[in-house]
Amino acid sequence: MLFIVNADGVPSRAAFVKLSSTGGSGNQVPTVQITTPSNNETFTEGATVSFSGTAIDTEEGYLTSSLGWVSSLDGVIGSGGSVTTTSLSVGSHSIMASVTDLGGAGATGAANVTIHVTSITAPPGPPLIAIALNLMLDTWQQMS
Numbered sequence: 001m002l003f004i005v006n007a008d009g010v011p012s013r014a015a016f017v018k019l020s021s022t023g024g025s026g027n028q029v030p031t032v033q034i035t036t037p038s039n040n041e042t043f044t045e046g047a048t049v050s051f052s053g054t055a056i057d058t059e060e061g062y063l064t065s066s067l068g069w070v071s072s073l074d075g076v077i078g079s080g081g082s083v084t085t086t087s088l089s090v091g092s093h094s095i096m097a098s099v100t101d102l103g104g105a106g107a108t109g110a111a112n113v114t115i116h117v118t119s120i121t122a123p124p125g126p127p128l129i130a131i132a133l134n135l136m137l138d139t140w141q142q143m144s
Contacts, residue, residue: 027103030057055099
């Protein structure tokens with residue numbers, strides 16, 4: 001029951017009021033999704049690798065600009081909805097995108113991706129200097 005009182009504190013009216021809450025069960029955890037790269041993609045050492053993702057919170061809306069990106073091998077990669085790097089170490093990386101909302105609820109990208117960075121190797125075959133020397137020798141022998 002709710003009482004309305006006048007300036008002297010005397011109740012002037014009483015009424016039954018039903019109170020209800022439209023809120024959920026407190027602060028909800030944001031949803032994080034990694035959109036690129038795809039899981040198990042392979043990149044060559046020094047290649048440009050672009051990461052992108054989204055973060056949505058029930059209470060606060062889009063938190064994509066607050067995403068933090070971390071590699072299991074190299075640590076922090078960057079922040080924001082998209083990050084580009086050319087400096088990933090050779091090896092298999094677990095990439096995680098995470099965000100924490102103002103209520104303190106944190107989330108990590110459910111689609112943690114693994115990427116593979118391979119070293120640049122020379123193609124198999126004879127060294128180029130040996131090929132050049134052979135060509136010069138053949139030319140010299142033909143001239144003699």
